[in-house]
Amino acid sequence: MGQKKRILVIDDEVNICELLSLEFTDLGYEVSTANSAFNGLLSLKKQAVDLVILDIKMPGMDGIEALEKIISTQNNLPVIIHSAYSHFKENYLTWSATSYVIKSGNLTELKQTVQDILNP
Amino acid sequence: MIYQEVLFQNLDKILNVWMIIDSDYKIVHWSQPAKQQFGFNEDEINNQSFSVLLPEFVTEELFFENLLDSNQSVTSLINQSAKLKQKNNIIIDVEFSIFKLTHEDKILLLLSLDNITEEVELQQLVNSKMKQLNERFHQMNDDQLDQTIYDIFGAVLVSITAGQGLQFNRAFLLYIDQKSESLKGIQAIGPGSGEEAGKIYQEFDQTPKTLTEMITHYQNLKYQKDFLVNEMVQQINVKLDDYEHILIQPLVTQKYIIVNDNSLNVNDPSVIWLRQLLSVSECIIIPMIWHGRSIGVIIADNQVTRRPITNLDIKKLTRFTKTAVNVIESVRLLIKLEESITNVKKANLQIRESQAILVQKEKLAAMGELVAHMAHEVRGPLAIIGGFARRVFNQTATRSKHYDSLKRIVETVDTLELVINDILSSSVPEKVDQGRCDSSKVINRVIALMEEEILKREISVNVNLQGNLPNINIKEHHLFEIISNLVKNSVEAIDKNGLLIILANYVKEKIIFTIQDTGPGFPSTEIEKIFSPFYTTKKDGTGLGLVVVKKLVEKNGGSIEVTSVPTKGTTFKITFSEHYSE
Incomplete structure (x- = not known):
């Protein structure tokens, strides 16, 4: 295995950031977190990543707006939307995301999706 | 004798329009108002034939019926109506009575009449309105007679038999049943036998004399349903197409008939049947006419007293019948209206x-x-x-x-x-609030937003939106996204100096949008790729515009087609069904 793949988690809920950080680090990824969309975009400018896990409902800039900004600058960067809400799937603005995973205590689906994208 | 002379001198004031006609149907005397009514002057009236007053196709025999027939006992025609002609050929409606007068061996006819033209015209006006009303409520159990109607029938029959003026012994009411196309006996009043006659008249004698009181009394008679006459009348059921039948004839001619020993049709089977059924030698059959339509008949007779039916009786009864019909039909209509109000409620x-x-x-x-x-x-x-x-x-x-x-x-x-x-x-499907979307508005908004860009690039835009486009079942911002993406693509493809065509048409319940540009186009091998994410021919495009367009179109039940010819241009065609709903 060469260099570790980098994942950026953007979620205003610190517990989620913490949990995903622990879990994906265990799986061998390098994980950074941001607790707002704004900080996430800032972090992306400083350091390139291989995948973004993005929450939608966040105070200030929401995930949908962040997604647009991410794609307009790096349109090949995979983004997984990770939300407790399913109805944002109806919003076409989320369709440009690579995948949409609903939040759950069971991280199997999210892990599988990340694996599929980064290690196909 | 002097009084008779005074009376005769003033006869014009009493009878108004009247004339005397001889047995050759020559008018031998005109009253002054009669001359004025028909527009004849002194010189023209001498020995004038009555036919000058008759409209085409009406003969004197027809008008005077059998009055001049010496075998006939009929001596009058009372309260009849007909059309007559004035000198200036204007037809007028008249109500008339004719009395047969005999002087020595000469027969003369006295005709008196009233011009009722305006009344008839007004009636016709009311007719059509009533007919409309009746038709509107026709479907509502027309054949079911309400108890109120039976009470009205009762009142009519009581009036004929026990009223102050009419005083027939018995009266029978028969109504047309449209469903079975027959004339049916409904109700009757009068004694079924001599004994019963005594009983009834005794009771009526003891009761107060106003009509309302009599009707209330009639309703309270505990044996009213058992009247023999009621049983008798309810047996009557004559088909309407039996035109020769004595009970159907008044419906057809709309004239009353007197049946007695001297009737011309005394040997007619239906006449024999009727006289047997009623066990009476003389009776009168009067049609009930409601705005020109026959709706039934009333039969009246003097079975108990055997008093002959007089001209005066006929006059009163014909007038009374008119009023009675008005009341009956108005109440029927009111009942129907009431029913419809109940239904509406x-x-x-x-x-x-x-x-x-x-x-x-x-x-x-x-x-x-x-x-x-x-x-x-x-x-x-x-x-x-x-x-x-x-x-x-x-x-x-x-x-x-x-x-x-x-x-x-x-x-x-x-x-x-x-x-x-x-x-x-x-629990809840996530709320998708589809809206009815006005596509013309959306297209105009897109163009307004792109105007600056279009002017800058010197692009000619040809917009043609068919009038009266139906609204589409799609969210407005979805349609906006679709159209603006395609227009933006086209404008960018044209780059400079080209033509952009935007069409909206409504064909066979489908709304079709066409967006065409004269840009560089692309080879047909590329067509499949253009809708995949990140495909772009533009330097700084994301390649997501068309992906979004396709998804939005399909999500709203539409379809998208693209044709492109390299160096000539590209055409997008989007079709939505008018009635699509998720």
Whole structure:
């Protein structure tokens, strides 16, 4: 295995950031977190990543707006939307995301999706 | 004798329009008003034939019926109506009576009449309105007679038999039943036998004399249903197409008939049948006419007293029948109106009930939304609890004393998540508020937004929107996204100096948008690729515009087609069905 793949988690809920950080680090990824969309975009400018896990409902800039900004600058960067809400799937603005995973205590689906994208 | 002379001198004031006609139908005397009525002057009236007053196709024989027939006992025609002609050929409606006068061996006819033209015209006006009303309510059990109607029938019959003026012994009412196309006996009043006659007249004698009181009394008679005459009349049922029948003839001719020993048709089977049935030698049959339409007949006779029916009787009865018919039919119409009002009220009540149900449903829907919202809100924290629990659990050895506790936490969170999923999938479908969208408005908005860009690039735009485009079942911002993406693509493809065509047409319940440009186009091999993400020919494009367009079109039940010719240009065609709904 060469260099570790980098994942950026953007979620205003610190517990989620913490949990995903622990879990994906265990799986061998390098994980950074941001607790707002704004900080996430800032972090992306400083350091390139291989995948973004993005929450939608966040105070200030929401995930949908962040997604647009991410794609307009790096349109090949995979983004997984990770939300407790399913109805944002109806919003076409989320369709440009690579995948949409609903939040759950069971991280199997999210892990599988990340694996599929980064290690196909 | 002097009084008679005075009377004769003033006869014009009493009878007004009258004339005397001889047995050759020559008018031998005109009253002054008669001359004026028909427009003849002194010189023209001498020995004038009555035919000058008759409209085409009406003969004197027809007009005077059998009055001059010496075998006939009929000596008068009372309150009849007909059309006559004035000198200036204007036809007028008249109500007339004719009396046969005999002087020595000469027969003369006295005709007196009233001009009722205006009345008839007014009647016709009322007719058509009434007919409309009647037709409108016709479907509502027309053949079922209300108890109110029976009471009115009773009142009519009481008036004919027991009234101050009419005083016939018996009266029978027969009505046309449209369903069975026959004339049916409905109700009758009068003694069925001599004994009963005594009983009834005794009772009527003891009762007060006003009509209303008599009617109330009649209604209270406990044996009213048992009147023999009622049984008798209810046996009568004559088909309407039996034109020769004595009971049908008055319906056809709309003239009364007197049946007695001297009748011309005394040997007619139906006449024999009727006289036997009523066991009477003389009776009068009067048609009931409602705005020109025959609706039944009244039969009246003097079976008990055997008093002959006089001209005066006929005059009173014909007038009375007119009024009675008016009352009966008005009440019938009122009953129908009442019924329809009841129905409308019922319908109103139903509407209100269903409105209440709707409100209830909306409340439930609002509650459902609330529940859904809460479920979503719970899902986030639950993911954290479950995530950390599972993490710890995965790292705990089976022999650890915490293993079992952690397992329980993980399992319970899993169950809770399933419960939430259940709630969300069953309670409320996420609200999709489709709107009826005015596509012309959207297109115009897109063009307005792009105007600057279009001018800058010197692009000619040809917009052609068919008038009266139906609205489409799509959210406005969805349609806006579709159109603006395609227009933006085209404008960028043209770059400079080209033509952009935007069409909207409505064909066979489908709305078709065409967006065509004179840009560089692309080879047909590329067509499949253009809708895949990140395909772009532009330097700084994201390649997502067309992906979004396609998804939005399909989501709203439409289809998208593209044709392109390299160096000539590209055409997008989007089709929506008018009636599509999710």
